[in-house]
Amino acid sequence: MVEKTGIRDVKEAMKRLKEEGYTNIYTWEDPPNAYYNWHTHPYEEVRWVLKGEITIGTKEKVYKLKSGDKLKVPAGTKHWAKVGEEGVVYLCGSKI
DSSP states (O other): OEEEOOOOOHHHHHHHHHHTTOEEEEEEEEOTTOEEEEEOOSSEEEEEEEEEEEEEEESSOEEEEETTEEEEEOTTOOEEEEEEEEEEEEEEEEEO
């Protein structure tokens, strides 16, 4: 489920992710219309959008994330991602 945090400040978002137990937190940027085909991650992953939009799809649901939105993807969940027409900047983190 998408959490509408409204937070777009990288320092505040990083602080909150650390408090939630995420590690390996980094900022990532994708160009407009970038696409990641179906894949999985070995750990729970989080994506926190700071600027732009990205759509992440699982077999169960499609999530559209906008600036300030956060999505947790459970370990082993097969998913894909498509970046919006403006590109996107987001935080990534893992929970081991």
